[in-house]
Amino acid sequence: IINGSWAHRDILYHASISGIFKTYFYAGTGLDGFVPHYYHSLSHYTFGILSELLNINTLTFYSIVFPIIFTPIFFMFFIFALIESSKFFSKINKFRPINENNIFLWILIFIFFALPIDQNVLPETYHYLFSNSYSFSLILFFLIIYLFFTFINKQLLINYVNHKIISQFFFAVIILLLSICASYSKVSFAYILTVFSIYMFILMN
Numbered sequence: 001i002i003n004g005s006w007a008h009r010d011i012l013y014h015a016s017i018s019g020i021f022k023t024y025f026y027a028g029t030g031l032d033g034f035v036p037h038y039y040h041s042l043s044h045y046t047f048g049i050l051s052e053l054l055n056i057n058t059l060t061f062y063s064i065v066f067p068i069i070f071t072p073i074f075f076m077f078f079i080f081a082l083i084e085s086s087k088f089f090s091k092i093n094k095f096r097p098i099n100e101n102n103i104f105l106w107i108l109i110f111i112f113f114a115l116p117i118d119q120n121v122l123p124e125t126y127h128y129l130f131s132n133s134y135s136f137s138l139i140l141f142f143l144i145i146y147l148f149f150t151f152i153n154k155q156l157l158i159n160y161v162n163h164k165i166i167s168q169f170f171f172a173v174i175i176l177l178l179s180i181c182a183s184y185s186k187v188s189f190a191y192i193l194t195v196f197s198i199y200m201f202i203l204m205n
Contacts, residue, residue: 011062014044014132018058022048042185043136066132074135077142079109084149137186144178144193147171 013029017037020030021044028037051061079100086098098105151171182189 010131011059014047015058015062017041017044018048018051018062021045022052022058040133040137040184040186042181043133046136047132062132066135070132070135070139074139074142075109075113077139077146079105081142081145081149084146084153087153088149133186137182137189140178140182140185141189141192144175144182145196147178148175 016029017027017039020026020028021041024034026034027039027041027044028035047061047066048058051058051065054061054065056065082105083098083100089095090097179193182193
């Protein structure tokens with residue numbers, strides 16, 4: 001930073017919270033002692049534990065390890081969610097579902113995420129992949145969508161009533177837990193999940 005290199009302040013901020021949790025099991029930045037710091041901190045807890053397992057400091061984890069491990073996971077769950085939701089909506093709207101062998105899928109994903117335009121013309125220049133807590137929440141959100149539509153698509157193949165009841169119970173518990181985690185990793189996702197749930201409830205009724 002001193003010699004002119006680029007680094008966003010959020011990495012230092014989040015790494016400090018994760019570092020305090022890893023060392024003291026306390027949510028805070030470490031400034032002025034153990035002052036309560038109210039923030040959606042699930043990602044800090046997760047990254048703090050992972051950095052401890054890897055035996056590296058949290059700043060190294062946020063700067064180097066996170067892009068290597070979690071960025072591919074982000075795209076993986078996004079593509080899985082896209083394919084499974086396409087299977088569901090293709091049955092309703094009578095169109096051909098998307099699959100991983102479709103070259104146009106990969107072209108559109110590249111265009112959508114590469115953003116081959118000047119960043120200054122965008123309404124928000126701070127890309128969501130740079131925000132670790134935001135990316136972590138999106139990963140959980142795409143995982144929820146993937147599991148949700150996978151469950152619905154598989155339910156059509158289950159003929160036994162008892163199996164359906166058991167699977168619906170475990171599905172509801174898993175989705176509820178993941179929704180809580182997503183909301184605790186980014187509070188705004190509670191609103192997104194609520195809107196998504198209401199939309200799917202209206203659609204399926």
